Amino acid sequence: MSDTHVDTHVDGNALAGDLREIFAVDLTVATGQCSGCGYKGSVASLRVYQNAPGVVARCPACEEVVLRLVRGRDRAWLDLRGTVSLEIPLPS
Amino acid sequence: MAFGAPLSSTDTMPIVSPGFTGRRQSPDVQLPPGQYLAEDFPVLTAGPTPRVSTDRWQFTINTEAGQRYDWSWQQLIELPAEKITTDIHCVTKWSKLGTRWKGVSLDVLLEDVETAADFALVQSYGGYTTNLPLEDLIDGQAWIAYRYDGEELTPEHGGPARLLVPHLYFWKSAKWVRGIQLLLEDEPGFWESAGYHDYGDPWREQRYQGD
Numbered sequence: 001m002s003d004t005h006v007d008t009h010v011d012g013n014a015l016a017g018d019l020r021e022i023f024a025v026d027l028t029v030a031t032g033q034c035s036g037c038g039y040k041g042s043v044a045s046l047r048v049y050q051n052a053p054g055v056v057a058r059c060p061a062c063e064e065v066v067l068r069l070v071r072g073r074d075r076a077w078l079d080l081r082g083t084v085s086l087e088i089p090l091p092s
Numbered sequence: 093m094a095f096g097a098p099l100s101s102t103d104t105m106p107i108v109s110p111g112f113t114g115r116r117q118s119p120d121v122q123l124p125p126g127q128y129l130a131e132d133f134p135v136l137t138a139g140p141t142p143r144v145s146t147d148r149w150q151f152t153i154n155t156e157a158g159q160r161y162d163w164s165w166q167q168l169i170e171l172p173a174e175k176i177t178t179d180i181h182c183v184t185k186w187s188k189l190g191t192r193w194k195g196v197s198l199d200v201l202l203e204d205v206e207t208a209a210d211f212a213l214v215q216s217y218g219g220y221t222t223n224l225p226l227e228d229l230i231d232g233q234a235w236i237a238y239r240y241d242g243e244e245l246t247p248e249h250g251g252p253a254r255l256l257v258p259h260l261y262f263w264k265s266a267k268w269v270r271g272i273q274l275l276l277e278d279e280p281g282f283w284e285s286a287g288y289h290d291y292g293d294p295w296r297e298q299r300y301q302g303d
Contacts, residue, residue, distance in 0.1 A: 019118060051135065079286040
């Protein structure tokens with residue numbers, strides 16, 4: 001059990017596959033704003049906890065939950081209440 | 093993970109005798125639908141593991157009328173405790189049989205609490221929440237557990253104390269428990285508001301909303 005004393009998060013690039021299933025663009029390069037502390041950063045910079053019933057992404061500044069993604073058999077639930085906005089780069 | 097699984101490698105051993113595999117292959121083991129048997133104890137977490145010292149640990153029950161009941165760590169462990177041996181079922185599909193816990197029944201903690209509530213929102217250090225009907229916390233169905241397998245409950249598994257409500261999927265057994273808000277209306281918790289079933293009965297396979 002001693003190996004589990006370390007924090008087990010990975011970075012937001014781990015969200016790429018799950019989010020690509022839902023969105024037509026790569027959201028890891030989008031800039032999100034945390035509703036807890038106002039931090040702005042790329043989705044790739046989030047702290048992602050995957051050993052859970054869903055995927056939980058937390059703000060790297062304040063650790064608040066900014067994104068939750070639960071994958072059911074034929075549905076997904078995306079909870080973004082911790083995110084003020086996502087700024088998504090598009091081709092001009 | 094492989095190192096934690098007993099007898100996962102048989103490179104240097106002959107065929108493992110049936111006795112060694114215990115209940116894994118026993119035909120009379122009944123698991124809820126869709127579950128498999130885990131020999132280890134997977135650690136699931138939705139965030140950093142809180143480190144709560146027993147010095148500052150406190151358990152609080154708040155009623156719908158605003159009444160507050162508190163217990164310090166010392167007060168908790170001086171209450172009558174029970175030893176519980178129970179099967180547990182995680183919504184991520186592993187089940188673990190015959191887990192051994194020690195803790196205080198919610199019947200003891202709720203004994204003097206005056207409430208008309210039908211629902212409970214369980215709250216944890218670190219911000220996690222989970223909801224369940226109050227009737228699922230009483231009548232010998234739920235405990236504040238502080239020992240596992242004869243030892244102090246480690247932080248990875250929710251120590252110093254976690255809720256244990258084994259007849260529901262294990263996400264309801266909140267780690268790092270710090271209190272219960274009693275409510276007249278149901279209020280969804282962390283996973284229940286993100287697609288998971290409001291009640292979570294493993295025998296009816298209530299994993300997701302609509303199941």
